[in-house]
Each structure stands twice: as C-alpha cells, then as structure tokens.
Amino acid sequence: MVETLPIVNLSRRGVCVRSARPLLMKSTSAARLVLDEQVFEFHVRVRHVHVAEAGEAGNGYLLGLEFIGVAPRALDEIERSQVDRLAASHSAPSDPPS
Numbered sequence: 001m002v003e004t005l006p007i008v009n010l011s012r013r014g015v016c017v018r019s020a021r022p023l024l025m026k027s028t029s030a031a032r033l034v035l036d037e038q039v040f041e042f043h044v045r046v047r048h049v050h051v052a053e054a055g056e057a058g059n060g061y062l063l064g065l066e067f068i069g070v071a072p073r074a075l076d077e078i079e080r081s082q083v084d085r086l087a088a089s090h091s092a093p094s095d096p097p098s
Contacts, residue, residue, distance in 0.1 A: 005063075012079050014047065014066040022049045022061045028068065035081045040074040042067060 005017035015033070023029070023046045031044045048064030067075075 008062060010078060010082060012075050012082075014044070014064060016048075017063050017065060018052065018060055019063050020060045023063055025049060031065070033074075033078070035077055038077060040070070040077070042070045042074065044068060 003019075005019050007015055007017055009016040025046055028043050028045050031042060033040045033042075044065035045068055046063060047066045048062070050062055052060055052062050
C-alpha cells in the first residue's frame with residue numbers, strides 16, 4: 001500500500017511525518033522522498049510514535065522515521081534543501097505595517 005504522508009520535520013538523519021494510523025516501533029518500510037523534483041528511494045525504521053495533540057499536527061499520529069541505507073547524494077540533497085528553505089524563509093520580505 002502506498003501512502004503519501006505530510007512532512008512535519010526533515011533532517012539528514014530522518015523525518016517526522018503525520019499519519020492517520022500508527023506504525024509498529026522498530027518496523028522498517030520502503031520510502032520515497034521527493035525534493036525539488038528529485039526522487040530518492042530508501043528504507044526507514046520507525047523510532048517514535050505518538051498521538052498528535054490537538055492543534056499540534058492535525059489528527060492522527062506523529063511518526064519519527066530514521067533513514068536506513070540512504071545514498072550520500074540523497075543526504076546531501078536533503079541537507080541542501082533544508083538550508084535553501086531556511087534561507088528563503090529568512091530572506092522573504094515582511095509585509096509593511098498597515
């Protein structure tokens with residue numbers, strides 16, 4: 001079964017996603033990550049599972065997934081993507097006061 005899960009947080013070591021259902025701790029699964037039109041396929045291990053608090057991330061669960069066997073190029077792209085997003089968020093002009 002293929003399911004698209006919204007990303008809450010992404011790092012070089014893993015990803016936190018929102019899911020309607022929990023996964024078993026320490027289970028592994030194939031995963032696909034799309035960054036800037038590049039597709040990376042690898043495996044993940046479930047490290048954290050908890051019920052999302054009201055307003056925290058919507059309904060459902062927050063899953064902490066550790067990357068397993070990710071190619072160094074993919075790790076570099078993940079890191080670059082995060083740096084680019086952070087830079088863009090800090091350089092965006094703020095709205096002038098009304």
